[in-house]
Amino acid sequence: MTPKLKKLIKVDPKVRFGKPVIAGTRVPVELVVGKIAGGMEIEAVRGEYDLTREQVMAAQYAAAIVSSERFLSA
DSSP: OOHHHHHHEEOOTTSGGGOOEETTSOOBHHHHHHHHHTTOOHHHHHHHHTOOHHHHHHHHHHHHHHHHHHHHHO
């Protein structure tokens, strides 16, 4: 993970069972990505969870990294 991404996405065993969340929130990365995958507009996700565009894009990027790592290790 890049240093910038590490500032935007946090993993803490005490928050949401250690799942990646948007830094400074309890909003899980998987929730943000799932909403967008389900057809929700980025602006709607931002409004619903009070996130910046940068936070939403970081969630998508983090999910892409995890996905590619799993794909490559399979």
